[in-house]
Amino acid sequence: xxxxxxPVFLKHDTGMxxxxxxxxxxxxxxxxxxxxxxxxxxxxxxxPEYIKRIKDLSAKGGGYIDAETIISEGSYEAAIYAVGATIxxxxxxxxxxxxxxxxxxxxxxxxxxxxxxxxxxxxxxxxNKGKRVLxxxxxxxxxxxxxxxxxxxxxxxxxxxxxxxxxxxxxxxxEIGEDKGKGFTINVPIPPESGDEIFxxxxxxxxxxxxxxxxxxxxxxxxxxxxxxxxxxxxRLTINTFYKIGKIISANFKNIFATLEGGYNIEIFPxxxxxxxxxxxxDKMRYTERHTDSLIQTFYEYEGRKxxxxxxxxxxxxxx
Numbered sequence: 001x002x003x004x005x006x007p008v009f010l011k012h013d014t015g016m017x018x019x020x021x022x023x024x025x026x027x028x029x030x031x032x033x034x035x036x037x038x039x040x041x042x043x044x045x046x047x048p049e050y051i052k053r054i055k056d057l058s059a060k061g062g063g064y065i066d067a068e069t070i071i072s073e074g075s076y077e078a079a080i081y082a083v084g085a086t087i088x089x090x091x092x093x094x095x096x097x098x099x100x101x102x103x104x105x106x107x108x109x110x111x112x113x114x115x116x117x118x119x120x121x122x123x124x125x126x127x128n129k130g131k132r133v134l135x136x137x138x139x140x141x142x143x144x145x146x147x148x149x150x151x152x153x154x155x156x157x158x159x160x161x162x163x164x165x166x167x168x169x170x171x172x173x174x175e176i177g178e179d180k181g182k183g184f185t186i187n188v189p190i191p192p193e194s195g196d197e198i199f200x201x202x203x204x205x206x207x208x209x210x211x212x213x214x215x216x217x218x219x220x221x222x223x224x225x226x227x228x229x230x231x232x233x234x235x236r237l238t239i240n241t242f243y244k245i246g247k248i249i250s251a252n253f254k255n256i257f258a259t260l261e262g263g264y265n266i267e268i269f270p271x272x273x274x275x276x277x278x279x280x281x282x283d284k285m286r287y288t289e290r291h292t293d294s295l296i297q298t299f300y301e302y303e304g305r306k307x308x309x310x311x312x313x314x315x316x317x318x319x320x
Contacts, residue, residue, distance in 0.1 A: 081098075224242065238290065
């Protein structure tokens with residue numbers, strides 16, 4: 001897995017907003033990839049009216065499109081190429097190092113710094129070709145729109161491990177899908193102050209169901225805001241855990257791609273990213289950090305939530 005990057009993503013100029021272009025410039029000089037324009041894929045997920053709204057606001061110089069999300073003059077261009085880069089990543093098994101992020105972007109409105117839902121668009125692109133797609137959302141926030149879009153589908157499994165309570169709300173253990181999609185949404189809500197061992201237990205405990213789903217392709221919503229020094233959440237993961245996650249995904253699945261979601265500490269973000277890539281690529285972990293443990297009360301709270309999730313899912317998956 002290699003990085004797909006282009007300076008067009010820096011045109012999404014959000015100033016001093018937490019989601020700003022320093023997230024990518026913190027990585028220094030990167031090889032530049034010639035990107036596909038993803039505009040033609042937008043209606044796989046989004047309404048024409050919403051697409052036009054983003055395009056028009058960007059053309060007028062930008063502004064806030066919702067309480068958390070900024071648009072600049074270059075945002076529409078950055079966003080459509082972020083979609084194109086994610087499609088490219090999904091076809092080549094690469095990591096789309098894009099912004100704006102996507103997993104909070106709904107069908108007809110923006111949310112949580114996101115404009116177009118890159119992972120959902122790439123997933124629908126492959127689902128339309130008859131492929132079964134597993135989405136592993138390791139961002140510390142629930143990917144609310146991705147979950148909602150595929151909530152009734154038995155061709156897409158959405159699996160999220162996220163802090164609860166936290167923005168955007170939802171993502172409870174009993175939210176497992178509806179109609180023919182029942183059992184194909186896996187929510188593992190972990191408490192604030194959860195450390196490495198809780199996150200890894202959550203990952204390893206529900207991995208058998210994801211394998212049982214037997215996906216043709218796996219897309220990772222790769223957010224790194226669950227790190228202990230990130231600005232927007234209250235989780236306590238270390239950079240080591242992102243390496244372990246990458247390695248486990250690589251060992252258990254084929255046809256893996258990823259696209260960037262959160263991760264806002266620009267000193268820590270590069271280490272998280274490269275550790276994840278090292279894990280996926282079966283390379284030596286290049287950064288290490290002292291392991292974190294959770295308080296016993298936090299672990300007990302997590303155990304209760306895990307048991308509830310398993311209770312709701314076990315009728316759908318023999319491996320749980």
